[in-house]
Amino acid sequence: MDESDFHLVQPPFAQLDEALWWIEFRHMDGSKSDGWSSTLESADRLEAALLDGTLQGYGSLDAGPVQLIERWTWTEFEFLAADSEGRRIEKKVDYIPQFIVCSLKAYRAETLKNLSQRASRLVAGIKENELGFHRVIDQIVFLESDVRRAFPRGAVQAKASPPLDKKYPKFLKEIEGGKYLHSPEPLGFDQVFGLLIDYLKRTRQLNSADSSIRKGLQRHYKEFSRHGQ
Structure with missing residues (x-):
């Protein structure tokens, strides 16, 4: 494997899953052989870089066009492991199909265009409490050069050999x-x-x-x- 394995759908941009792969396999300490823990940590490191301004992200906020997402906006959202249908994964699994990026708060359905992420709690409605939904940032991309600069390769040892019981x-x-x-x-x-x-x-x-x-x-x-x- 070499740098050509860092595939880009539309150069010079890297999608969210590609950026997470780069962080996990080219930047993180190789002592972590647990795919669940290391994948979650890659998301934590990416989120931290967005919050401290080390990395600039772009995405579709509330079903809008892909645009620059301001640094302060990320403080209202969290990265959550999800299955292929977009449902949050609550228990440890061998492989995380994707991450969804949802708001910490829940909102009334009438205020949002994207209703893909239902909240687990009700929100105050006009007459009574009603089902709430989270705001969503999707179609997230980064400049490839920014990802490589924020998470340079070669700083840590390689990951341990992958286990055969996965x-x-x-x-x-x-x-x-x-x-x-x-x-x-x-x-x-x-x-x-x-x-x-x-x-x-x-x-x-x-x-x-x-x-x-x-x-x-x-x-x-x-x-x-x-x-x-």
Whole structure:
């Protein structure tokens, strides 16, 4: 793995998940082999950089156009681990499909355009309490150069070898005798991805969107290739 693995959908911008991957695998201390803890810490470090002005972020606030998000705005929001459907993950899992960025406060539905994040509590309505919703910042991107400057590579040791008891290694060990555990070659990533989907359907373990599974498989191979497995 080298810097070419820091994929950008629309250069020179990096999306939120790409920035989090960079922080976790190129900036954080390699002693953390627990994917849950290290992924959460990467989000904490990113949030801290936004709050102290080290990093500038852009995004869609309340379903508006993507724009510069002022530093003070981030103080009203929090980064939350979520599943592929955008539901908050409350318990430890092997893989975090995405992060959602929601307001700390809840608001009346009539005041917001984006009603994707329901609050767990009611808010005061005109006549009685009503269901509340959180404000959302999505489509978050950063300048690639800003991410690399705020989180330079090479400052810490590499992450420890990835454990084999995580979700994707377990799945891959069941496909053709584990032939594609360490690498999708010679078959290729797309065909191994297809085998994985078939396996999950056959064993009734297909509980996530294809896009989330693809990202999880990519993450698995990135971890293993980094350590020459």
